[in-house]
Amino acid sequence: MTFKRSALGLIAAAAIVAPTIGAAQAAQDGIYIPLLTYRTGPFADSGTPIANGLNDYFQLLNTRDGGINGVKLIVEECETGYKTDVGVECYERTKTKGAVVYNPYSTGITNAIIPKTPDDKIPVLSMGYGLTPAADGRVFPWVFNMPTTYWSQASVFVKYVAQQEGGFDKLKGKKIGLIHLDHPYGKEPIPTLQKLAGMYGFEFVTYPVPPKTMQDQRSTWEKIDDDAPDWLFMWGWGAMNPTAIKGAIDVDYPMDHFIGVWWSGNESDVRDSGKKAEGYLAGEFHGVGDDWPLFDEIRKYVIGKSPSQTPESMLGETLYNRGIMNAVIVAEAIRTAMGKFGNKVINGEEMRWGLENINLTAARLKELGLEGFTIPIRVSCEDHEGNHPVYLKRWDGSKWVKHSDWISPMRNVVRPLIEAEAKKLAEERHLPIRECK
Amino acid sequence: MIYREAGQFKTSYAADQAIFPILQDRIAVAIMMVVALVVIPMFGSDYFLEIIMINVLFFSLAAIGLNLLTGYTGQISLGTGGFMAVGAVSSYKMAILFPDLNIILIFLLSGLFAAAVGILFGLPSLRIKGFYLAVATLAAQFFLDWLFLRVDWFTNASTAIEGVPRSLFGVTITGPAATPVAKYYVALGFVLVFALIAKNLVRSQVGRAWMAIRDMDIAAEIIGIRPLRTKLLAFAISSFYCGIAGSLMLFLFYDSAEPDLFDINLSFKVLFMIIIGGLGSILGSFLGAAFIVTIPVILTNAPDLLGLPISSELAKHLEFMIFGALIIFFLIVEPHGLARLWQIAKEKLRQWPFPY
């Protein structure tokens, strides 16, 4: 019993100490970047390469250049497990340490922290995910979803389908399906696709996959087989993706008519199915593979050196590259902010300015050792998305290859939808609308 | 010595029936009130107020609700998350539809909606008992999860429901712009009032009927307690508490939440609270909520505080392990919960420093 008693005492002591946790520790000696990552839980498969990419690029800047313009970056991971409540706890814990930007990598967490950002004055960079209407910078000045959003991407997919079918007029009477995670993230593209269905006269069907049972999709694929949609889009994440690819193979759905969102296009999603998944398409907004000088630098300075946890084979994987791209945008925004506010530890407000005025040109990408890795990126006061193009890549049975050209989204359709939805949210939440000159 | 009730005589029935009949208890409660009402809001950091205190408060409310049903009436329910979702969604819906309605009234009404749903899903309890009932209440959980996800009307066709900003007496008390202190006071107010009501409820005829049903339903029926009415009343009141807890959770903590946040894990969390805290104890509900809320927070922060150089990933895994092990440990040490530990401590204090 004595052991039990002393253990009880310890726990009681811990409970008393607990309230002291969370005291603000301002990071004075560097720019503090918290990363809400998930290397655990059902979505760890997708979360780990992203976390590694983000970490490695910041680590490279620190070890090779001594930070950005001489200011060190302090990077801290907070493990969310893709759970919203844990993400909120992470946010509250890290914001007092002088966080300059958040990259939540979960639409649920993004939604939960967006309302808090104006009061905390910390921007959110949800790169290609999150709340699409937040692309309206007048209503959501603190949220950035460059280079492009789900709605833009959905319009790109429809455009691609029209190209393949031989024109928008051929879409009439066609049937386009969407298999999606039944979660805020997966439901994001539905409004745009409904709108486009109305415009071009195609039939739009959804196939939701509940997150809890995403590894058992048999009934979903029977429905798809019954409806036989001409084209099928997928908004999936984590273990849903490989299961869906297997499902498509099971019912013999034509792979070259199956297009995944950029979050359903990782190597781990298709690798198990290998040759059988040949022809599967996915959206993308950055390069695939590791054919850039930057990756050699990462090999030289970062791989194998703590805290980096990246196995060398991960370099060039889709989601690893996405982490790199995210980190590049953050670093370039910090540089932009420093150009105006001086080479010092910047704060969230200055970071927001930096993100809004970012200008990632082709020349700059070349300097970074990433020539042609992605398209030049600019956003504006009212447009936090930037209307950037997307391309499609194709799984050739063993690796991803670039399949289509860069395709521009249908801005004339998407932008009014974004503005209308942003206006509705502004009214519901009593958000002020700022003027953009 | 410290805790001796000898010499405290009651001269009236009212004094005999007081909630805290012993002077020392009254002093302790008064000190706790001062701490809760003055000290914590004055000295607590934002993080402490938002992540720990507000969470503890609304979870206490949910735990009291579930305790009335499971601890006092003996009906195991795993539908708590679903009933909390009813509260959250209905308060969001009312706040959007009736912008002029007082927010406190909205919270109370959302509890009524949850109570109605609770009665509906409580009906099977008349025939089904024990674990069979527990699994049957899961039907409520999964059905409600599905309903709020599938029917757009509940969420206004957006992907998340929001705690819209509202103010009371000119102070913003909900939504992101409200200060943690304001939110804390709202949560505290609700919890104090409803804890008091619950405490009195279980001492009343209703509470005694519940306990009779719990201890042996057939015997209770024979002495004239109607099982139908008693059980359904327990379901209704329990869900009422859970519903309010759900709307507080949305309006005071998340600000914006997808409905599937109120999933089965939430049900388990609240059930944990009452079991760790103590079945059939209002105090236990508070202790259990505090325990379940603070342990993960302590564990997440521990590596940082102790300066342990472990990755966030390993820390998370260890957190799971320690949390699970702690639950088993507490169940082994004291299966009747923290409230029972407190009782034992009181016994000890009574004789301290000269135990016989």
Add this chain to the structure above:
Amino acid sequence: MEAVGLDVLTWMVDFLSGLFVDPFFAVARRPDKLVQILIQGVSAGVMYSLIALGFVLIFKASGVFNFAQGIMVVFAGLSVVVLIEAGVPAILAIAGAVVVMIVMAFAIERLVLRPLVNQDGIILFMATIGLAFFLEGFGQIIFGADPKPVPVDALMIPDGKIKVLGGLLGKPVRIYELDLTAAGFGALMVAAIIVFLNRTKIGRALRAVADDNQAALSVGIPLRTIWVLVWSLAGIVAIFAGVMWGAQSQAGFSLAVLALKALPVLILGGFTSVPGAIIGGTIIGVGEKLGEFYWRGVMGDGVEQWLGYVIALIVLLVRPQGLFGEKIIERI
């Protein structure tokens, strides 16, 4: 007011015809689909039964409602997969997983069950949830958090598909070899368990413990050995379930939630009945797949998330102890 009444009436008619009439038209249109869905339902039911079986064995012998069964399935499946990945031959990998599960059974008996002996059911239930948390953290440290593909080739599980009845139904019906394997091995396993319970000495001892553990103790049946035995047995069932579930997609920790699918099977079949788990699994599997497919028009997608529970609930209202559960006798 009248217009509203009419609206409601039309809606009701639409809804009811969607529930009870439209499905028959759908069947007439694609008879092959009905067969396909039935097959799918049965194979889903087999999978549910495999998990439910583990629950039943443990509940029967120790009265513990073992919520950790789901995570045990993951643990067992991953043990096999990781061992094969490490280059161990399939047979040895399975043997290794059996050892892992037996060690786990010993540890659980010593550290969790023994100190909690004679506690209320709900306390034991909670302890198994704590156990599930522990195993989830522990397992992710050992195996890594990422889901792993099950090496079906190494395990010699066929994963192709057969198309049958094409001539009769217009379109062929697919049968997956994976399902056939699961059903075949599942049947063997159930038969073995039934023989074990009814024909061997240990099996009889086990049933004696399930009936009345005080009486069993007093005639000299070692309670602890029996507990270790059933937990090991449940662990071995979990190996099979883990590999089969994993082969359908991937073996990973997200599979643990699928254990919730086994709960309606349990209440339908009765907590204490092995045949109940099998028949209950089939009823739930077929019922929810049919509902999901044919009620999609009126109810939307995802009906299968709760339909199993509703089916079980309806059965419970008639038979409160489930289809095959032991009759609950109340004594005053």
